[in-house]
Amino acid sequence: MAGKSSSKFVILAVFANLALPALAQSRAVQAYPDGTGDPDAITCRPPQRIPGQRLPGPEVCKLNAQWALLRRNGQDISADGRDIVADPKGSNIKAMDCHMQGGSATNGGGQMVCNTQ
Amino acid sequence: MLALTFPASAQETRPAAPTETVVVTGIKDVKKAVTDFVGTLTVPTKMTGKLARWRARVCPIVAGLRKEAVVFVTKRVKEVAAQVGAPVDDNEKCRPNIEIVFTTTPQALLDTIFIKYPYLLGDHDNSAQALKLAAFTRPIQSWYTTATDDLRGNIQVDGVKTGGVTMDMPFVPGGGGGGIQTSATGMVSMNMPGASVTNVTGGRMSDGVSSDFHHIAVVAEPAKLLEFEIGTLADYIALLALSQTPLPDHCMELPTILNLLAQGCTAPPRALTGVDLAYLRALYKMTPTANMRGQRDEVIYQMDKSLVAAQ
Numbered sequence: 001m002a003g004k005s006s007s008k009f010v011i012l013a014v015f016a017n018l019a020l021p022a023l024a025q026s027r028a029v030q031a032y033p034d035g036t037g038d039p040d041a042i043t044c045r046p047p048q049r050i051p052g053q054r055l056p057g058p059e060v061c062k063l064n065a066q067w068a069l070l071r072r073n074g075q076d077i078s079a080d081g082r083d084i085v086a087d088p089k090g091s092n093i094k095a096m097d098c099h100m101q102g103g104s105a106t107n108g109g110g111q112m113v114c115n116t117q
Numbered sequence: 118m119l120a121l122t123f124p125a126s127a128q129e130t131r132p133a134a135p136t137e138t139v140v141v142t143g144i145k146d147v148k149k150a151v152t153d154f155v156g157t158l159t160v161p162t163k164m165t166g167k168l169a170r171w172r173a174r175v176c177p178i179v180a181g182l183r184k185e186a187v188v189f190v191t192k193r194v195k196e197v198a199a200q201v202g203a204p205v206d207d208n209e210k211c212r213p214n215i216e217i218v219f220t221t222t223p224q225a226l227l228d229t230i231f232i233k234y235p236y237l238l239g240d241h242d243n244s245a246q247a248l249k250l251a252a253f254t255r256p257i258q259s260w261y262t263t264a265t266d267d268l269r270g271n272i273q274v275d276g277v278k279t280g281g282v283t284m285d286m287p288f289v290p291g292g293g294g295g296g297i298q299t300s301a302t303g304m305v306s307m308n309m310p311g312a313s314v315t316n317v318t319g320g321r322m323s324d325g326v327s328s329d330f331h332h333i334a335v336v337a338e339p340a341k342l343l344e345f346e347i348g349t350l351a352d353y354i355a356l357l358a359l360s361q362t363p364l365p366d367h368c369m370e371l372p373t374i375l376n377l378l379a380q381g382c383t384a385p386p387r388a389l390t391g392v393d394l395a396y397l398r399a400l401y402k403m404t405p406t407a408n409m410r411g412q413r414d415e416v417i418y419q420m421d422k423s424l425v426a427a428q
Contacts, residue, residue, distance in 0.1 A: 062232070065248060066232045066235075066244070069231060073225075
């Protein structure tokens, strides 16, 4: 009976891990991942020193798309790998080169034009 | 901490006691309206192609509101769950599986989810899909993490990496390909990273596999919801927290609280309607292992039984 009932069962292998396809790929290592490259590839940041502790934090691996969003938001992952913190390299806003265009020195007018450097 | 309008009495916003029969007025063809309603609201999961519902006992947690509002919303979601036949965890210290967050910075929260817990956004194939899922575009939105429950009761959260599967088969000359290794014993080993094993009956009507909710996140932006009482919002959230509900862009013909935030609806309901409750009851009555078509038919049948057109 047991054999009969178990023969009803068909075992199927389902490709379940569609959400994380990049995990099967090789991982790049960068000291400061900026999220460039294939958004579904994984880039790892080597362990960083945690202030006041002897042992370094963990290696932090994320999809490039995740690193890119962090950088766009001016953020980073903390050295202990747990939290999202402000990017220690400063703001993600690039320095601007601004100058007046049009108008005249005596009358003023014109408009400020800014370009990223 | 946000203070939304709180009703003078919690009873004010609650719908009447549930009845088995709901009279629908102003609709000529109720059957068609029900079919359209179910067609719009039912979304199959990617993994099984079936409707998901709670199998685990629901345990909502609310953040971002005053304490009394937190208690109110939590209680209301549990009440509606009990009313429609969803399992409820009555333990006050239960492990939350429905997270309801009111926040003034919803997109920042979604960005954090994308970076730290992308599986909470629901099943997706790549980062582009995940980013799209993580866009906050409505005043209230919900994200569903589902799990697949197989014939033997094995539960696998959808979209989460598995250990993979290795199959050993007799070697067939002339075959071969990536991931296949032959051994000295004449067997081939096929490695399928990320695959999982699901036990099924093999039947077409009901294969023994069902989809359950594993986690639901509901995010609301209070600044866009100031005109609504917390009771109305609690009812709206309850519907999102008990069914995988795509938010309609247009007004639905049947009266539903989902019309509350749909474009161009005149006088939408301010509480869960009989139609909403009939839908949820039908969802929690249907056969979880039936195929999608069978499940939809069951939901429509149950709703048809409950809804009667006014003469």
